[in-house]
Amino acid sequence: MKKVLFVLFTLLIVSSMLLSACGPSAEPTTAPPAETQEPSEEPVATQPPAAPEEKTVVIGFTSSLTGSQEVSSKRQVNGFLLWMNQVNEAGGITLSDGTVVKFDYKTYDDESNGERVQELYTRLISEDNADFLISPYSSGLTSAASIVAEQNGKVLITTGAADDATYKTGNTSLFQLYTPGSLYMSSTVDMLQQLDPEAKVALVYESDKFSTSVVEGIKPYLADKGFEVTLEEGYASGTTDFGPIVNKLAASGATVLLGGGHYEDGTALARTLYERQIGLKFVYLLVAPADTKFPELGDAALGIATSSQWELKATHTEEEAANLGIEWFGPTGEDFAAAYQAAYGDPPTYHVAGGYAAGLVLQKAILDADSVDPEAVKAALNAMNLMTFYGGIQFDTSEAAHGLQIAHKMVVAQWQKNDAGELVRVIIAPADVATNDPLYPVPTP
Amino acid sequence: MKSWQKHLGLVLPLLVVAGVVLWPIITDNVSARESAFTILKAIALASSLNILLGYTGYVSFGHIVFYGFGGYVGLYFVNDHGWSIWAGMLAGGIASGILAFLLGKAILRLRGAYFALATIGINEAMKAFANNFDLFGGPIGMVLNFSVYKAYGGAAEALKMTFYIMAGLTFAALLISHFVRSSKFGLGLLAIRENEDAAEVMGVIAPNAKTWAYVLSAIIPGMVGVLFFFKNGHVEPPVAFPLHSSIELLVMVMLGGQGTVLGPILGAFAYQGMRGYLVTSDFFKDIQLSVSGVVLLLIVLFIPAGAIGWLRHRIPVLRRVLA
Numbered sequence: 001m002k003k004v005l006f007v008l009f010t011l012l013i014v015s016s017m018l019l020s021a022c023g024p025s026a027e028p029t030t031a032p033p034a035e036t037q038e039p040s041e042e043p044v045a046t047q048p049p050a051a052p053e054e055k056t057v058v059i060g061f062t063s064s065l066t067g068s069q070e071v072s073s074k075r076q077v078n079g080f081l082l083w084m085n086q087v088n089e090a091g092g093i094t095l096s097d098g099t100v101v102k103f104d105y106k107t108y109d110d111e112s113n114g115e116r117v118q119e120l121y122t123r124l125i126s127e128d129n130a131d132f133l134i135s136p137y138s139s140g141l142t143s144a145a146s147i148v149a150e151q152n153g154k155v156l157i158t159t160g161a162a163d164d165a166t167y168k169t170g171n172t173s174l175f176q177l178y179t180p181g182s183l184y185m186s187s188t189v190d191m192l193q194q195l196d197p198e199a200k201v202a203l204v205y206e207s208d209k210f211s212t213s214v215v216e217g218i219k220p221y222l223a224d225k226g227f228e229v230t231l232e233e234g235y236a237s238g239t240t241d242f243g244p245i246v247n248k249l250a251a252s253g254a255t256v257l258l259g260g261g262h263y264e265d266g267t268a269l270a271r272t273l274y275e276r277q278i279g280l281k282f283v284y285l286l287v288a289p290a291d292t293k294f295p296e297l298g299d300a301a302l303g304i305a306t307s308s309q310w311e312l313k314a315t316h317t318e319e320e321a322a323n324l325g326i327e328w329f330g331p332t333g334e335d336f337a338a339a340y341q342a343a344y345g346d347p348p349t350y351h352v353a354g355g356y357a358a359g360l361v362l363q364k365a366i367l368d369a370d371s372v373d374p375e376a377v378k379a380a381l382n383a384m385n386l387m388t389f390y391g392g393i394q395f396d397t398s399e400a401a402h403g404l405q406i407a408h409k410m411v412v413a414q415w416q417k418n419d420a421g422e423l424v425r426v427i428i429a430p431a432d433v434a435t436n437d438p439l440y441p442v443p444t445p
Numbered sequence: 446m447k448s449w450q451k452h453l454g455l456v457l458p459l460l461v462v463a464g465v466v467l468w469p470i471i472t473d474n475v476s477a478r479e480s481a482f483t484i485l486k487a488i489a490l491a492s493s494l495n496i497l498l499g500y501t502g503y504v505s506f507g508h509i510v511f512y513g514f515g516g517y518v519g520l521y522f523v524n525d526h527g528w529s530i531w532a533g534m535l536a537g538g539i540a541s542g543i544l545a546f547l548l549g550k551a552i553l554r555l556r557g558a559y560f561a562l563a564t565i566g567i568n569e570a571m572k573a574f575a576n577n578f579d580l581f582g583g584p585i586g587m588v589l590n591f592s593v594y595k596a597y598g599g600a601a602e603a604l605k606m607t608f609y610i611m612a613g614l615t616f617a618a619l620l621i622s623h624f625v626r627s628s629k630f631g632l633g634l635l636a637i638r639e640n641e642d643a644a645e646v647m648g649v650i651a652p653n654a655k656t657w658a659y660v661l662s663a664i665i666p667g668m669v670g671v672l673f674f675f676k677n678g679h680v681e682p683p684v685a686f687p688l689h690s691s692i693e694l695l696v697m698v699m700l701g702g703q704g705t706v707l708g709p710i711l712g713a714f715a716y717q718g719m720r721g722y723l724v725t726s727d728f729f730k731d732i733q734l735s736v737s738g739v740v741l742l743l744i745v746l747f748i749p750a751g752a753i754g755w756l757r758h759r760i761p762v763l764r765r766v767l768a
Contacts, residue, residue: 114677119721120724122479
């Protein structure tokens, strides 16, 4: 009987595995490329001599199909695929010699874990012949990939890798699209200086790589702007009981809180602050308020602000580029958002925009270089000074911090109530893209 | 038993590791070299854990702590003080050995589930320590400057070199594992595994033997940690002390057969080889975690003694070579 049960159990598992393998992909939001081209290095022999040569450029990256970075990473990939499909459907990029460049991609699951990142990027380069690379999601994984890119002379466009230290390694191949972590809160501090230069600031943040580097980056900026920091408190990842920390916060006399970390701790902190009502005039948290689920907190979400790499309501425009005297490239934010909504059924987040922008920037660099030669494309990226719907794109070309993004600015978003009393995320800074005035001080219930 | 017969069990482990090392060299394939590096790293760590788990029967859920701590110490000296990778690895190995000695004196008095729980606590405590220790970069960790690689001929040469060093560490791990098992000291450890009280009655000084086994099992992971973080270019607390890696090491040892020299090697080879294939297979890559989970479940259900235990049980003539 026991043996029969074993065999039945085994058959059940094996058959379910086979079914899942043969069925549709487990990732419903990842669309396949609309058009897949076979790699072709040589001119097509059957074409007449005048026919343009077609070249398929392979872009390699790892993505986190599993693990802690899964959600953001998948969105980033979706954005990239949208760009690739649009370019291929439009007939590719035509270079001055008539060569038509189309794109294909190769990706593996890095499991949100750095252990295999170098192995997989090496495979992408040596086995899959990737011409250009896009980073994994997160700074830690990107650090590991950057060494492989460097040793093979491959361009690595990073999106979702904000930590400054990743670019201060003496690299020559990295090109960052995100605003560096050290500047995440600078727009918020600028806004505070306008609103309340006497504000007393508390820094309460998750003790992890990302949040700590953001806070370490803003401390000198706060000092420079004359703000007094009354409390600096890190908390362990996974903290959900913020009672003792809020006690400290209340005792510190702070009027403004800057900090947070990720979704779970950010929502728990916001909820505790609402329950305790310690008289803070303004609360800024990293990451959590940018999530569409944040208003589930109800009134506890009211007035909570965050930074975003891109928001449709504050999308960058051709007019803005013209005013700044910078070249404009690519679709409008509205066109991008509509195309994404049509392809994937939900509105794009800044992770999606970052993935799309990675492709867009590579496309522009190939056009500028008029070549797919890695060194020519690298030179074009180094010289780039561009405006897209995603924002400004310019890279630090110094040896000390090569590839660090220096033109892209973040916007500050805040949860406010609309006329119908519903919570909506509005843009409150910088002033030139703000859609609403800041809710300051946040009203007490 | 003739002295050469005593070492017959070393032949197969050496051949398996040599095969893994020679695979990328013969094929001259850089991608194969990266895969071989991952497999060799797993073999070195699993063989080291086997000294404690397999020989004394003490289940450690936090063995990765030595990999993380040693790695941090070594990388700190390499990155901040300009030490060579060799000196950094030595420092990492020694630091892990000292940590194991101090921890062993404290927690090896515990047995069974209590010891296992304590090892989980140590892993979390070390992660919290690294998170708050400014010298190690706190939560941000340390990022290696690429200029460090220049001393080794650039990033490409440095990464190639790390493969050969990893090969050396793996051979060292299996030699330590074999010589411990075939020594009088190892016999004492096996006696502790079977019945610790009876072993003490027979003259084995169990606390000392266990502590030295713990120290020996910690040194190679410490050196491997330095090498891996040097190769990966950065270290931060969650990367240095991943609890799931400790569990994966336990799976590798039990998959191959605990208490044998060859078992952890086969377990690590099979586990990492399988994961490496699944993650890059066009057919399986979207369901690779489910597939590897099911395969492990089937193995645990049908051959709980591990591959070597099963073979030794079924084919008695192999017992001498499958040590």
